[in-house]
Amino acid sequence: MADELPLPRLRWDPVTESFSKNAAGKRVRSSPPASSDPALFSSDDDPSADNYTQERRKKKFRGPWYHQRPASEESSQESQEHAPEKKSRRTFERQFDSGVFMGSDGTDVDEVLEELESRNAMALPVRHSRGTQSARRLPTPEELVQGQIQRCLEEGNESIDLSSRGLTTLSNATIRQLATLTPIPPVIEGVFTRLEPKIKVFLASNDLTSLPGELFNLDRLTVLSLRGNQFEELPPGIGKLSNLKELNISQNSLRSLPFEILDLFSDTSRLNSLNLHPNPFYQPQFPPDHEADKQEEELQYKIGLGNRGRARHRRGAVCSVSLEQRRRSWHSQWNVTYQARTEVRYLDINGTLSKGPNFCNDSSPIPVADANDTPQPPTSRGDLSRAPSLFEVALNACSRHKDLPHLTSWLPDDSPEFFFDLLRDVMVKKDSGGSKCTICQRNFIQPRTEWIEWWEIAKVIERNAMASAASPLRQMENERDVLESMVPLMRRGCSWLCVPEKVAVVEDAVVATE
C-alpha cells in the first residue's frame, strides 16, 4: 500500500558486483531499518486501483532479488515518490467510435471515465466470484424442466415436451402447475370458443422410476408418453386419466401393469392408441396337457385369422370369464377379455410371502391357475377378517404424517433395516398417489394378497378395413398383435379375504368364435 516503506536505496558496488547497505552514504529515509528483508518482492509497489489509470510498465529485474537493479534507478525512485500526483498526467483520448461518448457530448469525459473505471475495478472481483459460484452448482434437470413448464404455461402451450432431459425424479410440485394450464382460445368464424386444454406430456427417454401422483389428477391429459424410462411398475392412478387418447409405455422394465389400467378401456374413456411393447412382461404358462401338438396349430390360427381366431386359444380347457368382466362394458374400439390368472399370493402383515407362487425375476413363464381354483388362505392366522392389521393402521398413520420424509431419522438406531426400507417405500407410494384394493376399493399400503391376471387387450379391427388391406404386411402385423395382446395385470387386495372372484365357465365364448 501507499504507506508501505520504500525499499532502502542500495548502492551498487562495482567491485563485488552487488548492492551493499553499509557502504558510505546516507540512507534515503531516516526511518528505522526493517528488522528483516521483505519476504516477497513485487514491482507493484502500490497496487491500489488508482495507479492503474494509465498503462504502466512493470519494472524488470534479472537474477535473484538481492541483485536487483532497476534499469534506471533514478527514474523509478522518482516515479514512486510522485505517485500521488499521477492524475495530472493522465492522457485519455476520446473514442469517437465507441458510441457512448459522442463528439457533441458536453460532459467531462475524463471524470466519467474515471468513475466508470473505478467502479469496474470494484465490480470485477465481485462479478468474478459470482461466476465461480454458478459454475459450482449447475441447475438440476428438474429445475430446468420447471422452467420449461413455466414457459409452456405462459405461452398456453399444451404440448409439454420433457423428453431426453436426463430426469431421474419428477416431483408433485413440478407437475401440479400444469393443472392451471389454459390454452389461448382460437377464433373460429369470428367467435371465441372456450377451450378445454388438451395437455400432452412427453416424458420419453428419461431415467424415471416413479411418477408423481399429481400427473394422474390432470384430467385434461390427452397424450402421455413414458417411452424409454426405467419403470418397473406403473402407479394404479393411471386409470384415472379418463381423457387419455394416446398412451405410450414401451421400452421400460415393466413386468406387469396395474389392474386399474383397464379403466382406460371402459366405454366412457377415449383411449385410441396404446403402445405397450417392448416390455419384459410376465408370460403365462398354460397347463401342459393340451399344448404340445396344439401349439403349432394355434399359431396357424393366429396368423391366419388374426383377431377372430383368438377365442379358440382356450378351447376345451378353461373358457372362463369372471363375473366382473361381464358386468363391465368396454369401449367398442377395444376387445378386452379375461384370459387367465395365477394362483393368489398371500402376504403377511409386513409383506413377506406366506403362501403362494413366486413371481421370479427371470423371463420364465408363470403357471396359470386352474379355472376351478378357489384361493385357500394360509391357516396361520385363524379367522379372517377385513379389518386392517395394526401394522397397516400404523403405516397408514405414518403415511399421513406431515413429516414423513424425516420419520426415518426418528427411528432408533438399532431398529432393523427393514423399517427404513418400509418407510421409504411408504413415501414412494404416497408420492405416486397410493393404491386401492382392487376388490373392495379400500386404500392400503401393504398389500395382503396379489395375483396376476392376463387380459387380452387388442384394438378391434374393422372388418371392411381388414378386407381391403389383405396384404402380407397386414397379416404380419396381426400375428404380432396376437402374440403380444396378452397383457399381465397385477391385482392386489387389502386383506386375505380380498381374493379373485370365482369365475363362471361360459360356453358362449367358444360360440362367439364361429
Add this chain to the structure above:
Amino acid sequence: MASSSQNQGLSKYVTLVSMDGFEFVVLREAASVSKAIARMLSPTNGFKEAQDGRCVFGEINGVVLEKVAEYFYYNYKNRNREDVPDMEIPPELCLELLMAADYLDT
C-alpha cells in the same frame, strides 16, 4: 373364535402390562388377534403368562399399549364386517405403534 370354546378352563380376560406399569384388562379373544400374545397365552406352550393370564411388555409404554388394546377391540368389533371403518391414530404414536405391531405380529 374356535379356540375360546376349547380353552374352557381359561379366564375370559387377560391383563396386558406396559413397561411403566399400566395394566389393561382385555378380552382374551380380542387379544389373541396378536399372534405373539396368542402364543404367550396358549397353555400348550407352557409359558408363565398362560398360567396367570398376565403379559408384561418390557418394551411398550403405557400410551402405546393403550392404543394397542384399543386396536384389539376395534378389530374384534369389525371382524365380521364388510365395510370396516378406519381407526384413527395420533401421528406422534405412529412409529412406536409400527414397532409394537411388528413385535406383536398383529
